[in-house]
Amino acid sequence: MLDEAGKGLAGTVTVVDEGEEIATHAISAEGTLVVRAPATATLRIRAPGNADEKRNLYMDTELFSYCRNMNELYPSFYSPETWQELRSLLSKLRLRVFLKTR
Numbered sequence: 001m002l003d004e005a006g007k008g009l010a011g012t013v014t015v016v017d018e019g020e021e022i023a024t025h026a027i028s029a030e031g032t033l034v035v036r037a038p039a040t041a042t043l044r045i046r047a048p049g050n051a052d053e054k055r056n057l058y059m060d061t062e063l064f065s066y067c068r069n070m071n072e073l074y075p076s077f078y079s080p081e082t083w084q085e086l087r088s089l090l091s092k093l094r095l096r097v098f099l100k101t102r
Contacts, residue, residue, distance in 0.1 A: 001027055001045055001097050009099060011047030039090065050099035061093045 001009045008029035015023040015037045022041070027033045035043070037057060045053045058064055066089055070077055 001047060001099060003047075003050065003099055004101065006098075009047040009050065011045065011050075011099075014044040014046070015041050016044055017041040043095070045097050045099065047099050049102060051102050053097055053099055055095050055097060057093060060095060063089050063093060 001011055001013075003009055008031075010029040011027055013025045013027060013033055013035060014021050015025075015035060017038050017040055023035070023037070025033055025035060037043070039057055041057055043055045043057070045055065058067075066086065070082070076082055
C-alpha cells in the first residue's frame, strides 16, 4: 500500500465477501501482506488521512484478462496445462494499491 508519491503506508486491509467482513489485517508501512480470501472477495484498503480503496480479486488482477481470453485457447481450453496455469495465477495474485490523500 503506497501513497501517491510511492511511499509506504500503514493501514488495514479488510476482506469482504457477500457483503460481510470476514477478516481484517494490519499492514505496516514497510511490509507486504499475504491474504487468504475467497475468489469472490473484495478487499477494502484503508490508511489514515487517505481515501479508502476497494479491489476485487478477480477484476483487478491479471486473472481477469486471462479468463477473458480463454476462448482464444480453444481447444486447449480443456487441457490440463490451461487449468494448471489458472491455478498458478490464483495462488499468487498481486495487487499494488496507491491511495490518494483526502
